[in-house]
Amino acid sequence: MLSDVTPFHFQGFDFFVKRDELIDPLLSGNKYRKLYTLIQTPAKFYDTILSYGGSQSNAMLSIAALCHQKGWRFEYYCKPLATKLKQSLTGNLKAALDLGMLLMETADYDTTVAQLKSKDKILCLPQGGADPLAEQGIQTLAQEIEQWQAEQNISKLSIVTPSGTGTTAYYLAKHLPKQTVFTTASVGNNAYLTQQMQQLGNIPSNLTLLEPNKTHRFAKPYPEFLKTYEKLKHAGIEFDLLYAPLMWQTLLLNMPHIQGSILYVHSGGLLGNTSMLARYAGLALSD
Ligand SMILES: *Cc1c(COP(=O)(O)O)cnc(C)c1O
Numbered sequence: 001m002l003s004d005v006t007p008f009h010f011q012g013f014d015f016f017v018k019r020d021e022l023i024d025p026l027l028s029g030n031k032y033r034k035l036y037t038l039i040q041t042p043a044k045f046y047d048t049i050l051s052y053g054g055s056q057s058n059a060m061l062s063i064a065a066l067c068h069q070k071g072w073r074f075e076y077y078c079k080p081l082a083t084k085l086k087q088s089l090t091g092n093l094k095a096a097l098d099l100g101m102l103l104m105e106t107a108d109y110d111t112t113v114a115q116l117k118s119k120d121k122i123l124c125l126p127q128g129g130a131d132p133l134a135e136q137g138i139q140t141l142a143q144e145i146e147q148w149q150a151e152q153n154i155s156k157l158s159i160v161t162p163s164g165t166g167t168t169a170y171y172l173a174k175h176l177p178k179q180t181v182f183t184t185a186s187v188g189n190n191a192y193l194t195q196q197m198q199q200l201g202n203i204p205s206n207l208t209l210l211e212p213n214k215t216h217r218f219a220k221p222y223p224e225f226l227k228t229y230e231k232l233k234h235a236g237i238e239f240d241l242l243y244a245p246l247m248w249q250t251l252l253l254n255m256p257h258i259q260g261s262i263l264y265v266h267s268g269g270l271l272g273n274t275s276m277l278a279r280y281a282g283l284a285l286s287d
Pocket residue numbers: 029030031058059128162163164165166167168169240243244266267268269
């Protein structure tokens with residue numbers, strides 16, 4: 001087992017949490033799982049990894065850590081950064097640059113990204129690691145969950161995990177057909193998430209998308225997210241500030257519809273908390 005499961009009491013309910021955030025400080029959570037195949041790949045297989053996305057992405061930092069370990073060149077494409085950001089680098093971006101990531105800012109982001117291709121010794125990983133390459137590592141996670149469930153004699157298990165690209169929730173549901181997997185869209189809405197997941201195949205029937213009480217913009221600081229983060233931390237576990245608050249809030253709203261024991265898969269991403277907490281502090285100052 002790569003990670004343990006701990007009981008977690010929150011807001012009057014009993015949960016279990018799969019502690020994937022503790023696998024590794026940099027390569028943690030579902031990013032470890034999604035990059036598992038590459039972690040197992042001999043270094044000589046590639047010399048360069050290309051990827052793209054947001055400038056504080058959790059996936060970006062994990063790929064940077066992987067490339068650092070393997071000695072692979074890592075080019076990461078993003079939209080041009082604000083000058084202010086470049087003058088005071090923080091969080092995942094700073095950590096990834098320190099690991100040797102080459103940041104390729106491009107004004108023509110969509111065109112540039114569309115032209116990125118895997119070639120001999122060069123691998124192009126889609127944003128957030130949303131790739132069939134992720135399946136093997138998430139299948140391993142599914143096997144660990146099944147083994148734990150059997151040891152605990154749990155007959156009915158519901159699994160909860162937040163979605164960005166939906167890759168984790170999709171492959172978990174695919175490899176846990178006897179359990180129900182619940183998720184919610186942190187990026188865009190559930191309709192957009194469904195489209196993203198359909199690129200991986202047909203949506204498994206045991207995968208349920210829960211509807212949040214209102215729409216949120218990804219990575220925007222919401223005071224109620226900070227409040228939920230603080231309550232969770234007070235209850236004993238630190239979660240990320242980007243995905244977990246919305247997932248927990250949506251889960252609590254839907255408790256009457258969820259059966260059996262509930263296992264929340266902690267998908268890591270704690271390193272991004274430094275820059276998010278700084279943004280929340282900035283909000284408080286400007287009030
Ligand atoms: C990356 C990430 C997600 C999203 O995972 P997907 O497989 O893209 O849906 C969720 N939670 C955390 C903490 C993450 O870092």
